[in-house]
Amino acid sequence: xxxxxxxxRFCEEYVKDKDAHAAAVRAGYAEKTAKNAEKSILNNVxxxxxxAELMQDDKTAGADEVIGYLSSxxxxxxxxxxxxxxxxxAQSIAEIDVSARERLKAAELLxxxxxxxxxxxxxxxxxxxxxxxxxxxxx
Numbered sequence: 001x002x003x004x005x006x007x008x009r010f011c012e013e014y015v016k017d018k019d020a021h022a023a024a025v026r027a028g029y030a031e032k033t034a035k036n037a038e039k040s041i042l043n044n045v046x047x048x049x050x051x052a053e054l055m056q057d058d059k060t061a062g063a064d065e066v067i068g069y070l071s072s073x074x075x076x077x078x079x080x081x082x083x084x085x086x087x088x089x090a091q092s093i094a095e096i097d098v099s100a101r102e103r104l105k106a107a108e109l110l111x112x113x114x115x116x117x118x119x120x121x122x123x124x125x126x127x128x129x130x131x132x133x134x135x136x137x138x139x
Contacts (some may be wrong), residue, residue: 003046010041016052067113073098073106 003011006027013023020042033040041047061069072078076097082086084094111117 004048007041007044008050010048011035011047011050011054014042014051067110070106070110074103074110076103 007030010023010029012046013026013118014020014139016023019121020037021034024037025031025042025105029041042051069078078098079095080098081093086092
């Protein structure tokens with residue numbers, strides 16, 4: 001039997017913070033079910049199998065992935081999620097473009113990675129230093 005879309009979503013949410021209750025709420029389960037998510041959802045064999053697959057794929061980001069992400073932020077291709085009022089005290093999630101500050105920070109981090117900025121003077125080779133005006137020491 002295949003996972004239901006809600007259980008699949010639960011698994012995807014669970015790997016984010018390993019909090020079964022919060023993952024169940026974010027996946028759309030009722031509060032009563034979410035309270036018992038540890039017992040009811042996590043004990044399902046299909047859920048446990050899918051979680052094992054997701055966690056195996058959940059590896060630390062490599063250099064290429066980080067550089068790719070920073071590049072997409074710098075180019076304005078990423079979005080931020082914010083809460084927006086929709087009336088009657090309700091809110092919805094809206095996507096907005098990343099700010100100029102975030103884009104600048106991504107550019108700065110990329111620049112540091114590729115040594116585009118120099119904070120100090122590099123001297124290569126041999127340089128002869130001559131001190132003028134200094135004579136012999138006298139007593």
